[in-house]
Amino acid sequence: MTTGSIYETEYSDRPTYPTPDGQIDADIAIIGGGLTGISAALTLAEAGIRAVVLEAGTIGAGGSGRNGGHLCQGWPNDFDRISRQLSPAEADIAWKAGMEAVELVKQRIADYAINCDLSFGYLHAALHKRQMQGLDSMQADWEARGYAHFTYLGDQVALSEHIGSDAYVGALYDTGCGHIQPLKYLHGLARAATLLGADIYEQAPVKQILRGPRKTLLINGGASVNAPIVMLCGNAYLADVALPVMQRRLAPVTSSILATKPLSENMVQQVLPTGAAVADENAALNYFRIDGRNRMIFGGRASYTNVDFGSVEQDLRRRMTNVFPILGNAETEQVWSGRIGITVNRIPHFGRTDDGIYFVQGFSGHGVALSGQSGAMLARAVIGDATEFDVMSKLTHMPFPGGPLRTPALALGMAWFKLRDRLKL
Numbered sequence: 001m002t003t004g005s006i007y008e009t010e011y012s013d014r015p016t017y018p019t020p021d022g023q024i025d026a027d028i029a030i031i032g033g034g035l036t037g038i039s040a041a042l043t044l045a046e047a048g049i050r051a052v053v054l055e056a057g058t059i060g061a062g063g064s065g066r067n068g069g070h071l072c073q074g075w076p077n078d079f080d081r082i083s084r085q086l087s088p089a090e091a092d093i094a095w096k097a098g099m100e101a102v103e104l105v106k107q108r109i110a111d112y113a114i115n116c117d118l119s120f121g122y123l124h125a126a127l128h129k130r131q132m133q134g135l136d137s138m139q140a141d142w143e144a145r146g147y148a149h150f151t152y153l154g155d156q157v158a159l160s161e162h163i164g165s166d167a168y169v170g171a172l173y174d175t176g177c178g179h180i181q182p183l184k185y186l187h188g189l190a191r192a193a194t195l196l197g198a199d200i201y202e203q204a205p206v207k208q209i210l211r212g213p214r215k216t217l218l219i220n221g222g223a224s225v226n227a228p229i230v231m232l233c234g235n236a237y238l239a240d241v242a243l244p245v246m247q248r249r250l251a252p253v254t255s256s257i258l259a260t261k262p263l264s265e266n267m268v269q270q271v272l273p274t275g276a277a278v279a280d281e282n283a284a285l286n287y288f289r290i291d292g293r294n295r296m297i298f299g300g301r302a303s304y305t306n307v308d309f310g311s312v313e314q315d316l317r318r319r320m321t322n323v324f325p326i327l328g329n330a331e332t333e334q335v336w337s338g339r340i341g342i343t344v345n346r347i348p349h350f351g352r353t354d355d356g357i358y359f360v361q362g363f364s365g366h367g368v369a370l371s372g373q374s375g376a377m378l379a380r381a382v383i384g385d386a387t388e389f390d391v392m393s394k395l396t397h398m399p400f401p402g403g404p405l406r407t408p409a410l411a412l413g414m415a416w417f418k419l420r421d422r423l424k425l
Protein backbone atom coordinates (compact mmCIF):
# COMPACT_ATOMS: atom_id res chain seq x y z
CA MET A 1 0.00 0.00 0.00
CA THR A 2 1.40 3.44 -0.88
CA THR A 3 -0.10 6.74 0.12
CA GLY A 4 0.33 8.52 -3.22
CA SER A 5 1.09 11.61 -1.13
CA ILE A 6 3.63 14.23 -2.01
CA TYR A 7 5.45 13.48 1.23
CA GLU A 8 6.20 9.99 0.03
CA THR A 9 7.24 10.84 -3.51
CA GLU A 10 9.73 13.45 -2.33
CA TYR A 11 11.20 11.17 0.34
CA SER A 12 13.33 8.91 -1.84
CA ASP A 13 15.78 7.97 0.95
CA ARG A 14 12.97 6.95 3.29
CA PRO A 15 14.23 4.52 5.96
CA THR A 16 12.95 0.98 5.58
CA TYR A 17 12.33 -1.77 8.14
CA PRO A 18 12.53 -5.57 7.84
CA THR A 19 9.71 -8.03 7.21
CA PRO A 20 9.08 -10.39 10.15
CA ASP A 21 10.23 -13.97 9.92
CA GLY A 22 9.42 -17.01 12.10
CA GLN A 23 8.11 -16.75 15.65
CA ILE A 24 8.86 -13.57 17.58
CA ASP A 25 8.38 -13.15 21.34
CA ALA A 26 7.64 -9.68 22.68
CA ASP A 27 6.40 -7.95 25.82
CA ILE A 28 4.05 -5.76 23.80
CA ALA A 29 2.88 -6.03 20.19
CA ILE A 30 1.62 -2.90 18.45
CA ILE A 31 -0.48 -3.18 15.29
CA GLY A 32 -0.08 -0.12 13.06
CA GLY A 33 2.95 1.94 12.08
CA GLY A 34 1.33 5.36 12.07
CA LEU A 35 1.74 8.18 14.56
CA THR A 36 -0.26 6.34 17.26
CA GLY A 37 1.63 3.05 17.08
CA ILE A 38 5.09 4.56 16.64
CA SER A 39 4.47 7.05 19.44
CA ALA A 40 3.38 4.23 21.74
CA ALA A 41 6.53 2.27 20.83
CA LEU A 42 8.72 5.32 21.49
CA THR A 43 7.14 6.02 24.89
CA LEU A 44 7.64 2.38 25.84
CA ALA A 45 11.22 2.39 24.57
CA GLU A 46 11.96 5.53 26.59
CA ALA A 47 10.82 3.57 29.66
CA GLY A 48 13.08 0.66 28.74
CA ILE A 49 10.28 -1.59 27.45
CA ARG A 50 10.80 -3.25 24.10
CA ALA A 51 7.77 -3.35 21.83
CA VAL A 52 7.29 -4.92 18.43
CA VAL A 53 5.47 -2.78 15.84
CA LEU A 54 3.76 -4.58 12.97
CA GLU A 55 2.86 -2.41 9.99
CA ALA A 56 0.84 -3.90 7.13
CA GLY A 57 2.50 -1.71 4.49
CA THR A 58 5.27 0.80 5.06
CA ILE A 59 5.60 3.22 7.99
CA GLY A 60 3.09 6.02 7.39
CA ALA A 61 0.99 4.05 4.89
CA GLY A 62 -2.24 5.14 6.60
CA GLY A 63 -3.41 8.62 7.51
CA SER A 64 -0.10 9.56 9.12
CA GLY A 65 1.79 9.67 5.83
CA ARG A 66 -0.85 11.45 3.77
CA ASN A 67 -2.51 14.10 5.95
CA GLY A 68 -2.60 17.88 5.67
CA GLY A 69 0.12 18.34 8.28
CA HIS A 70 -1.99 20.68 10.43
CA LEU A 71 -0.85 20.53 14.03
CA CYS A 72 -3.89 21.25 16.19
CA GLN A 73 -4.29 21.70 19.93
CA GLY A 74 -6.88 19.97 22.07
CA TRP A 75 -9.52 17.35 21.37
CA PRO A 76 -11.71 17.74 18.29
CA ASN A 77 -15.14 19.28 18.89
CA ASP A 78 -16.39 21.30 21.87
CA PHE A 79 -14.61 20.43 25.07
CA ASP A 80 -18.05 20.70 26.66
CA ARG A 81 -18.99 17.37 25.11
CA ILE A 82 -16.15 15.81 27.09
CA SER A 83 -16.39 17.77 30.32
CA ARG A 84 -20.12 17.23 30.84
CA GLN A 85 -19.51 13.47 31.07
CA LEU A 86 -16.77 13.85 33.70
CA SER A 87 -16.19 15.23 37.19
CA PRO A 88 -14.39 18.62 37.26
CA ALA A 89 -11.13 16.90 38.29
CA GLU A 90 -11.41 14.38 35.47
CA ALA A 91 -12.28 17.13 33.00
CA ASP A 92 -9.06 18.91 33.99
CA ILE A 93 -7.09 15.75 33.28
CA ALA A 94 -8.74 15.39 29.87
CA TRP A 95 -8.19 19.07 29.02
CA LYS A 96 -4.49 18.90 29.94
CA ALA A 97 -4.00 15.68 27.98
CA GLY A 98 -5.43 17.36 24.86
CA MET A 99 -3.34 20.46 25.37
CA GLU A 100 -0.13 18.48 25.81
CA ALA A 101 -0.42 16.99 22.32
CA VAL A 102 1.37 19.80 20.49
CA GLU A 103 3.88 20.18 23.36
CA LEU A 104 4.79 16.52 22.92
CA VAL A 105 5.42 17.08 19.20
CA LYS A 106 7.64 20.08 19.98
CA GLN A 107 9.52 18.23 22.67
CA ARG A 108 10.17 15.18 20.48
CA ILE A 109 11.31 17.29 17.55
CA ALA A 110 13.82 18.94 19.89
CA ASP A 111 14.87 15.78 21.77
CA TYR A 112 15.43 13.69 18.66
CA ALA A 113 16.53 16.46 16.25
CA ILE A 114 13.73 15.71 13.77
CA ASN A 115 13.82 17.88 10.67
CA CYS A 116 10.16 18.19 9.60
CA ASP A 117 9.53 21.87 8.72
CA LEU A 118 7.75 22.71 12.01
CA SER A 119 6.07 26.11 11.81
CA PHE A 120 3.63 27.86 14.17
CA GLY A 121 0.63 30.07 13.42
CA TYR A 122 -2.94 29.00 12.60
CA LEU A 123 -6.15 30.63 11.47
CA HIS A 124 -9.49 29.16 12.56
CA ALA A 125 -11.41 31.03 9.87
CA ALA A 126 -15.13 31.91 9.78
CA LEU A 127 -17.03 32.07 6.50
CA HIS A 128 -20.04 33.83 7.99
CA LYS A 129 -21.52 35.31 11.15
CA ARG A 130 -22.72 32.08 12.77
CA GLN A 131 -19.26 30.59 12.46
CA MET A 132 -17.74 33.74 13.97
CA GLN A 133 -20.10 33.36 16.93
CA GLY A 134 -18.87 29.77 17.28
CA LEU A 135 -15.29 31.03 17.34
CA ASP A 136 -16.22 33.67 19.93
CA SER A 137 -17.48 31.00 22.30
CA MET A 138 -14.46 28.78 21.59
CA GLN A 139 -12.19 31.69 22.52
CA ALA A 140 -14.16 32.36 25.73
CA ASP A 141 -14.17 28.66 26.76
CA TRP A 142 -10.50 28.04 26.00
CA GLU A 143 -9.31 31.25 27.62
CA ALA A 144 -11.35 30.43 30.74
CA ARG A 145 -9.27 27.24 30.93
CA GLY A 146 -6.02 29.20 30.59
CA TYR A 147 -5.30 29.01 26.84
CA ALA A 148 -3.39 32.17 25.94
CA HIS A 149 -2.56 31.81 22.24
CA PHE A 150 -5.53 33.48 20.49
CA THR A 151 -5.71 36.83 18.76
CA TYR A 152 -9.21 37.85 17.66
CA LEU A 153 -9.36 39.03 14.03
CA GLY A 154 -12.81 40.55 13.70
CA ASP A 155 -12.75 41.93 10.16
CA GLN A 156 -11.03 41.66 6.80
CA VAL A 157 -8.52 44.39 7.60
CA ALA A 158 -7.27 42.42 10.59
CA LEU A 159 -7.32 39.20 8.55
CA SER A 160 -5.28 40.69 5.72
CA GLU A 161 -2.11 40.52 7.81
CA HIS A 162 -2.31 36.72 7.57
CA ILE A 163 -4.35 35.84 4.46
CA GLY A 164 -4.92 37.40 1.07
CA SER A 165 -8.52 36.32 0.58
CA ASP A 166 -11.91 37.92 0.99
CA ALA A 167 -13.62 34.55 1.59
CA TYR A 168 -13.67 34.99 5.37
CA VAL A 169 -15.43 37.38 7.72
CA GLY A 170 -13.04 36.85 10.64
CA ALA A 171 -10.81 34.34 12.41
CA LEU A 172 -8.99 33.38 15.55
CA TYR A 173 -5.24 33.53 15.00
CA ASP A 174 -3.68 30.82 17.14
CA THR A 175 0.04 30.72 17.89
CA GLY A 176 -0.36 27.39 19.74
CA CYS A 177 -1.09 25.49 16.51
CA GLY A 178 0.85 25.19 13.28
CA HIS A 179 2.00 22.66 10.71
CA ILE A 180 4.66 20.06 9.89
CA GLN A 181 5.73 17.64 7.17
CA PRO A 182 4.04 14.64 8.78
CA LEU A 183 5.91 11.74 7.15
CA LYS A 184 9.32 13.15 8.06
CA TYR A 185 8.12 13.67 11.62
CA LEU A 186 6.83 10.09 11.79
CA HIS A 187 10.11 8.69 10.48
CA GLY A 188 11.98 10.77 13.03
CA LEU A 189 9.92 9.13 15.78
CA ALA A 190 10.43 5.67 14.26
CA ARG A 191 14.20 6.18 14.12
CA ALA A 192 14.25 7.32 17.75
CA ALA A 193 12.12 4.36 18.88
CA THR A 194 14.38 1.91 17.04
CA LEU A 195 17.54 3.42 18.51
CA LEU A 196 16.02 2.95 21.97
CA GLY A 197 15.21 -0.72 21.34
CA ALA A 198 11.83 -0.97 19.58
CA ASP A 199 11.54 -3.52 16.76
CA ILE A 200 9.61 -2.20 13.77
CA TYR A 201 8.49 -4.46 10.95
CA GLU A 202 7.00 -3.44 7.60
CA GLN A 203 4.94 -5.55 5.17
CA ALA A 204 3.54 -7.31 8.24
CA PRO A 205 -0.27 -7.41 8.00
CA VAL A 206 -1.76 -9.10 11.07
CA LYS A 207 -4.62 -11.31 9.92
CA GLN A 208 -5.77 -12.78 13.22
CA ILE A 209 -5.21 -12.52 16.95
CA LEU A 210 -5.47 -15.77 18.92
CA ARG A 211 -6.60 -14.64 22.37
CA GLY A 212 -5.30 -15.88 25.73
CA PRO A 213 -2.96 -14.71 28.49
CA ARG A 214 -0.31 -14.63 25.74
CA LYS A 215 -1.75 -13.62 22.41
CA THR A 216 -0.52 -14.93 19.09
CA LEU A 217 -0.66 -12.51 16.18
CA LEU A 218 -0.74 -14.36 12.89
CA ILE A 219 0.90 -12.39 10.08
CA ASN A 220 0.28 -12.89 6.39
CA GLY A 221 3.22 -14.88 5.04
CA GLY A 222 3.57 -17.24 8.01
CA ALA A 223 5.39 -15.25 10.71
CA SER A 224 3.80 -14.73 14.13
CA VAL A 225 4.31 -12.64 17.24
CA ASN A 226 3.54 -13.79 20.80
CA ALA A 227 2.86 -11.12 23.38
CA PRO A 228 0.71 -10.75 26.50
CA ILE A 229 -0.28 -7.19 25.60
CA VAL A 230 -1.50 -5.93 22.23
CA MET A 231 -2.25 -2.38 21.09
CA LEU A 232 -4.55 -1.78 18.13
CA CYS A 233 -3.35 1.42 16.44
CA GLY A 234 -4.80 1.08 12.94
CA ASN A 235 -7.49 3.78 13.17
CA ALA A 236 -9.41 4.10 9.87
CA TYR A 237 -7.00 1.63 8.21
CA LEU A 238 -7.36 -1.13 10.80
CA ALA A 239 -8.03 -4.28 8.82
CA ASP A 240 -9.06 -7.78 9.96
CA VAL A 241 -8.47 -7.43 13.70
CA ALA A 242 -10.85 -4.71 14.95
CA LEU A 243 -12.72 -5.69 18.11
CA PRO A 244 -16.54 -5.77 17.83
CA VAL A 245 -16.76 -2.78 20.22
CA MET A 246 -14.62 -0.74 17.80
CA GLN A 247 -16.35 -1.60 14.56
CA ARG A 248 -19.60 0.37 14.62
CA ARG A 249 -18.05 3.24 16.55
CA LEU A 250 -15.80 4.36 13.70
CA ALA A 251 -16.79 5.46 10.22
CA PRO A 252 -14.31 6.15 7.43
CA VAL A 253 -14.56 9.45 5.55
CA THR A 254 -12.43 10.20 2.50
CA SER A 255 -10.59 13.52 2.39
CA SER A 256 -8.42 14.67 -0.51
CA ILE A 257 -5.49 17.03 -0.91
CA LEU A 258 -3.99 18.93 -3.82
CA ALA A 259 -0.39 20.19 -3.81
CA THR A 260 0.56 22.90 -6.28
CA LYS A 261 4.02 23.23 -7.76
CA PRO A 262 6.19 25.63 -5.71
CA LEU A 263 4.80 29.17 -5.76
CA SER A 264 6.99 32.25 -6.16
CA GLU A 265 7.93 34.07 -2.95
CA ASN A 266 5.87 37.01 -4.20
CA MET A 267 2.79 34.76 -4.59
CA VAL A 268 3.28 33.25 -1.14
CA GLN A 269 3.37 36.77 0.32
CA GLN A 270 0.07 37.52 -1.40
CA VAL A 271 -1.79 34.42 -0.19
CA LEU A 272 -0.44 33.48 3.25
CA PRO A 273 2.18 36.09 4.19
CA THR A 274 2.79 34.93 7.77
CA GLY A 275 2.93 31.22 6.87
CA ALA A 276 -0.14 30.36 8.98
CA ALA A 277 -2.08 27.18 8.25
CA VAL A 278 -5.82 27.75 7.80
CA ALA A 279 -8.94 25.68 8.42
CA ASP A 280 -12.45 26.99 7.93
CA GLU A 281 -15.34 26.15 10.23
CA ASN A 282 -17.49 24.21 7.75
CA ALA A 283 -18.55 20.65 8.55
CA ALA A 284 -16.89 19.61 5.26
CA LEU A 285 -14.01 21.99 5.74
CA ASN A 286 -11.19 23.32 3.56
CA TYR A 287 -7.75 23.20 5.21
CA PHE A 288 -4.57 24.56 3.67
CA ARG A 289 -1.04 25.79 4.22
CA ILE A 290 2.18 26.61 2.39
CA ASP A 291 4.77 23.87 2.90
CA GLY A 292 8.55 24.08 3.27
CA ARG A 293 8.97 24.21 -0.52
CA ASN A 294 6.42 26.98 -1.08
CA ARG A 295 3.72 24.64 -2.38
CA MET A 296 0.08 25.26 -1.51
CA ILE A 297 -1.15 22.08 0.21
CA PHE A 298 -4.93 22.41 -0.10
CA GLY A 299 -7.22 19.80 1.47
CA GLY A 300 -10.94 19.36 1.58
CA ARG A 301 -13.74 17.63 -0.27
CA ALA A 302 -14.87 15.23 2.47
CA SER A 303 -16.74 12.34 0.92
CA TYR A 304 -19.05 10.67 3.42
CA THR A 305 -20.19 8.14 0.89
CA ASN A 306 -16.59 7.23 0.03
CA VAL A 307 -17.64 7.08 -3.60
CA ASP A 308 -15.61 9.18 -5.98
CA PHE A 309 -17.93 11.51 -7.88
CA GLY A 310 -16.22 13.61 -10.56
CA SER A 311 -12.64 14.73 -10.73
CA VAL A 312 -11.01 15.20 -7.36
CA GLU A 313 -8.43 17.56 -8.83
CA GLN A 314 -11.07 19.72 -10.50
CA ASP A 315 -13.09 19.99 -7.32
CA LEU A 316 -10.07 20.85 -5.17
CA ARG A 317 -8.91 23.46 -7.71
CA ARG A 318 -12.39 25.02 -7.63
CA ARG A 319 -12.29 25.14 -3.83
CA MET A 320 -8.77 26.60 -3.85
CA THR A 321 -9.52 29.30 -6.41
CA ASN A 322 -12.73 30.24 -4.57
CA VAL A 323 -10.48 31.14 -1.66
CA PHE A 324 -7.55 32.43 -3.74
CA PRO A 325 -8.60 33.45 -7.29
CA ILE A 326 -4.99 34.51 -7.79
CA LEU A 327 -3.97 30.82 -7.80
CA GLY A 328 -5.97 30.13 -10.98
CA ASN A 329 -2.77 29.53 -12.95
CA ALA A 330 -0.88 27.63 -10.26
CA GLU A 331 -0.01 24.19 -11.61
CA THR A 332 -0.98 21.03 -9.78
CA GLU A 333 1.94 18.87 -8.65
CA GLN A 334 0.02 16.04 -6.99
CA VAL A 335 -3.41 15.00 -5.73
CA TRP A 336 -4.10 12.22 -3.23
CA SER A 337 -6.77 10.98 -0.85
CA GLY A 338 -6.98 9.18 2.46
CA ARG A 339 -9.35 7.82 5.06
CA ILE A 340 -10.23 9.82 8.16
CA GLY A 341 -11.76 7.80 11.00
CA ILE A 342 -14.59 9.66 12.69
CA THR A 343 -16.66 8.85 15.77
CA VAL A 344 -20.25 9.99 16.34
CA ASN A 345 -19.18 12.68 18.83
CA ARG A 346 -15.83 13.36 17.06
CA ILE A 347 -13.93 12.46 20.25
CA PRO A 348 -11.34 9.65 20.04
CA HIS A 349 -12.55 6.32 21.36
CA PHE A 350 -10.22 4.70 23.92
CA GLY A 351 -10.68 1.30 25.50
CA ARG A 352 -9.18 -1.99 26.62
CA THR A 353 -10.27 -5.57 27.08
CA ASP A 354 -9.89 -7.59 30.28
CA ASP A 355 -7.19 -9.72 28.67
CA GLY A 356 -4.83 -6.89 27.72
CA ILE A 357 -5.83 -5.50 24.33
CA TYR A 358 -5.66 -1.68 24.26
CA PHE A 359 -7.03 0.51 21.50
CA VAL A 360 -7.70 4.06 20.41
CA GLN A 361 -9.42 5.21 17.24
CA GLY A 362 -11.41 8.07 15.72
CA PHE A 363 -9.25 11.22 15.79
CA SER A 364 -11.86 12.71 13.45
CA GLY A 365 -9.40 14.57 11.22
CA HIS A 366 -7.48 15.97 14.17
CA GLY A 367 -4.81 13.35 14.70
CA VAL A 368 -1.43 14.76 13.69
CA ALA A 369 -0.69 15.88 17.24
CA LEU A 370 -3.40 13.93 19.08
CA SER A 371 -2.58 10.47 17.75
CA GLY A 372 0.98 10.81 19.09
CA GLN A 373 -0.36 11.95 22.43
CA SER A 374 -2.91 9.10 22.44
CA GLY A 375 -0.24 6.51 21.61
CA ALA A 376 1.81 7.84 24.53
CA MET A 377 -1.29 7.57 26.76
CA LEU A 378 -1.78 3.92 25.75
CA ALA A 379 1.87 3.23 26.53
CA ARG A 380 1.70 4.97 29.91
CA ALA A 381 -1.45 2.98 30.76
CA VAL A 382 0.44 -0.24 30.14
CA ILE A 383 3.47 0.92 32.10
CA GLY A 384 1.31 1.74 35.12
CA ASP A 385 0.00 5.31 34.83
CA ALA A 386 -3.48 4.94 33.37
CA THR A 387 -4.84 8.24 34.73
CA GLU A 388 -5.45 9.96 31.37
CA PHE A 389 -6.32 6.75 29.55
CA ASP A 390 -8.95 5.82 32.16
CA VAL A 391 -10.55 9.27 32.02
CA MET A 392 -10.80 9.19 28.22
CA SER A 393 -12.04 5.57 28.29
CA LYS A 394 -15.00 6.65 30.45
CA LEU A 395 -16.54 8.69 27.64
CA THR A 396 -19.58 7.19 25.98
CA HIS A 397 -19.31 6.42 22.28
CA MET A 398 -22.52 5.66 20.45
CA PRO A 399 -22.43 3.26 17.51
CA PHE A 400 -23.20 4.79 14.12
CA PRO A 401 -26.73 3.90 13.08
CA GLY A 402 -27.11 1.57 10.15
CA GLY A 403 -24.74 -1.31 11.00
CA PRO A 404 -22.90 -2.30 7.83
CA LEU A 405 -24.81 0.51 6.06
CA ARG A 406 -23.42 3.13 8.44
CA THR A 407 -21.56 5.11 5.80
CA PRO A 408 -24.71 5.86 3.72
CA ALA A 409 -26.55 6.73 6.95
CA LEU A 410 -23.71 9.07 7.88
CA ALA A 411 -23.81 10.63 4.41
CA LEU A 412 -27.48 11.43 4.84
CA GLY A 413 -26.80 13.00 8.23
CA MET A 414 -23.91 15.03 6.89
CA ALA A 415 -25.89 16.27 3.88
CA TRP A 416 -27.81 18.52 6.27
CA PHE A 417 -24.61 20.04 7.70
CA LYS A 418 -23.18 20.60 4.20
CA LEU A 419 -26.42 22.30 3.13
CA ARG A 420 -26.34 24.45 6.25
CA ASP A 421 -22.75 25.50 5.45
CA ARG A 422 -23.70 26.35 1.87
CA LEU A 423 -26.68 28.43 3.00
CA LYS A 424 -24.47 30.09 5.67
CA LEU A 425 -27.05 29.30 8.36
Ligand SMILES: Cc1cc2nc3c(=O)[nH]c(=O)nc-3n(C[C@H](O)[C@H](O)[C@H](O)COP(=O)(O)OP(=O)(O)OC[C@H]3O[C@@H](n4cnc5c(N)ncnc54)[C@H](O)[C@@H]3O)c2cc1C
Binding pocket: 031, 032, 033, 034, 035, 036, 037, 054, 055, 056, 057, 058, 059, 060, 061, 062, 063, 064, 065, 066, 067, 068, 069, 070, 071, 072, 204, 205, 206, 207, 233, 234, 235, 236, 237, 238, 239, 240, 241, 255, 256, 257, 287, 299, 337, 338, 339, 340, 363, 364, 365, 366, 367, 368, 369, 370, 371
Ligand atom coordinates in the same frame (compact mmCIF):
# COMPACT_ATOMS: atom_id res chain seq x y z
C1 LIG B 1 -6.30 13.21 3.76
C2 LIG B 1 -6.13 13.36 5.26
C3 LIG B 1 -5.84 14.61 5.78
C4 LIG B 1 -5.68 14.77 7.16
N1 LIG B 1 -5.26 15.97 7.63
C5 LIG B 1 -5.03 16.12 8.95
C6 LIG B 1 -4.49 17.33 9.43
O1 LIG B 1 -4.14 18.22 8.67
N2 LIG B 1 -4.34 17.47 10.78
C7 LIG B 1 -4.67 16.46 11.65
O2 LIG B 1 -4.52 16.65 12.86
N3 LIG B 1 -5.12 15.27 11.20
C8 LIG B 1 -5.29 15.06 9.88
N4 LIG B 1 -5.69 13.86 9.40
C9 LIG B 1 -5.89 12.75 10.37
C10 LIG B 1 -4.57 12.10 10.80
O3 LIG B 1 -3.76 11.85 9.69
C11 LIG B 1 -4.88 10.80 11.55
O4 LIG B 1 -5.74 11.07 12.63
C12 LIG B 1 -3.63 10.13 12.10
O5 LIG B 1 -2.66 10.00 11.11
C13 LIG B 1 -3.99 8.76 12.67
O6 LIG B 1 -2.80 8.10 13.00
P1 LIG B 1 -2.82 6.57 13.36
O7 LIG B 1 -1.43 6.17 13.64
O8 LIG B 1 -3.82 6.33 14.44
O9 LIG B 1 -3.39 5.83 12.08
P2 LIG B 1 -2.72 5.64 10.65
O10 LIG B 1 -1.72 6.66 10.36
O11 LIG B 1 -3.84 5.49 9.68
O12 LIG B 1 -1.94 4.29 10.80
C14 LIG B 1 -2.56 3.05 10.94
C15 LIG B 1 -1.61 2.00 10.36
O13 LIG B 1 -2.07 0.72 10.74
C16 LIG B 1 -1.75 -0.17 9.70
N5 LIG B 1 -2.59 -1.36 9.87
C17 LIG B 1 -3.95 -1.42 9.85
N6 LIG B 1 -4.36 -2.68 10.05
C18 LIG B 1 -3.25 -3.43 10.23
C19 LIG B 1 -3.02 -4.83 10.47
N7 LIG B 1 -4.04 -5.71 10.56
N8 LIG B 1 -1.74 -5.25 10.58
C20 LIG B 1 -0.70 -4.38 10.50
N9 LIG B 1 -0.87 -3.05 10.27
C21 LIG B 1 -2.12 -2.60 10.13
C22 LIG B 1 -2.05 0.63 8.44
O14 LIG B 1 -1.36 0.12 7.31
C23 LIG B 1 -1.60 2.02 8.83
O15 LIG B 1 -0.30 2.34 8.39
C24 LIG B 1 -5.85 13.64 8.04
C25 LIG B 1 -6.15 12.39 7.51
C26 LIG B 1 -6.27 12.24 6.13
C27 LIG B 1 -6.55 10.87 5.59
